[in-house]
Amino acid sequence: MSGCPRCGESLEAGHQFCVHCGRPLEEEPPVGPCTECAVSEGRGHRFCVRCGRPVGRATDAAGRSPAAVIVGIAGLSVTAVCALLLPLDLLALAISYADIFQNLYHSIYQVNLWLPVRIFLFDLSGPSLQAYFVLITIGVAASVAYILLRSADVMRKEPTAEGAKRTPLYSVCTLTFAAAAFQVGFFLLAALFGQGTGYEPEIDQWKLMFGLLNASIFEEINDRVFLLGLPMLILVVVARRKAMPLWRYVVGGFGVTPAAVVLILFSATMFGISHYESWGWVKVIPATAAGIAFGYLFVRFGLYAAVTAHFITDYMQSVLWLAPGAALPYGLLIIVLTAAGAVMLLQHSAMGLRFLADWRRKDFWTGEDVTTP
DSSP states (O other): OEEOTTTOOEEOTTOSBOTTTOOBOOSSOOOOBOTTTOOBOOTTOSBOTTTOOBOSTTOOSTTOOHHHHHHHHHHHHHHHHHHHHHHHHHHHHHHTHHHHHHHHTTOEEEEEEESSSEEEEEEEEHHHHHHHHHHHHHHHHHHHHHHHHHHHHHHHHSOSHHHHHTSHHHHHHHHHHHHHHHHHHHHHHHHHTTOOOOOOSOOOHHHHHHHHHHIIIIIHIIIIIIIIIHHHHHHHHHTTOOOSOHHHHHHSOSOOOHHHHHHHHHHHHHHHHTTHHHHOGGGHHHHHHHHHHHHHHHHHTOHHHHHHHHHHHHTTTHHHHHOGGGHHHHHHHHHHHHHHHHHHHHHHHHHHHHHHHTGGGBOTTTOOBOOOO
């Protein structure tokens, strides 16, 4: 089993066309990046075009460099812990749900678009705000459930370490903690120059939980759908380069192409700037980095993956809401995960740079190799 080079969906061997986006496939689908040097392989390649390493499902762990082994252990460890934390995040929300719901009845929430200038839309209060809370809860829960089900399906078909690396959950977790490692490193660097993090000192827990849950849905719709998916839809229609049903551009999962990368960077920049008003400049760069990760997940898998990654990021402290006395062991766990995230940050950065290095070889709209033999 491998993935479609356009939309990334898992495919069974022998398919001539992708069952998800309709893309014609050659006899052998792509086998993914080389585990040694991370160069993306072409269709039918049995050996890496750069380092000569065997690629594909026939490749085993024997002969891997220490760096490749470290990356594999870091990625799988982060994914395993992340899979355990997700139910705890939902449990923390469920325990506080009645309290949040009740407090929202007496609250007012201002709905704004950030493009990146704030555009007021309307106010929600009382029952309408409670209904909105229910809707965003359903959106987050559905996203988490869907990514777990899809990942479980991949593992059922390919129950190996390599199969785990092909799951949406692996990409979500490794990119989430890669972005977290970048944020920690940036805040430490900022602290050396006497800059604070810009975080609000005190806020009621129910307000914090509602705000973070809302960000997982609303910010992803604002920054990924409105600033990435819809512009991509408009561009492919105007350029007459539509490669799949139009709705896929709106909900994501249309594949990583040079055109998509441009819009990922644009939407991530707008996402970062939108954090300036509440957090200050020190939050802009880390938020931009997270926006790149969320944008990639939106393009590669769909809105559900970006929502899940955002939820994991914002609800990372949920264990402390459930068990305040676990601050020390949980803090140590987060330090270990952040270290593993730093490894994945290097890995994902290397793969991103190699994608950019091959930019001229790829069709701007489809991402297919346009070089002639």
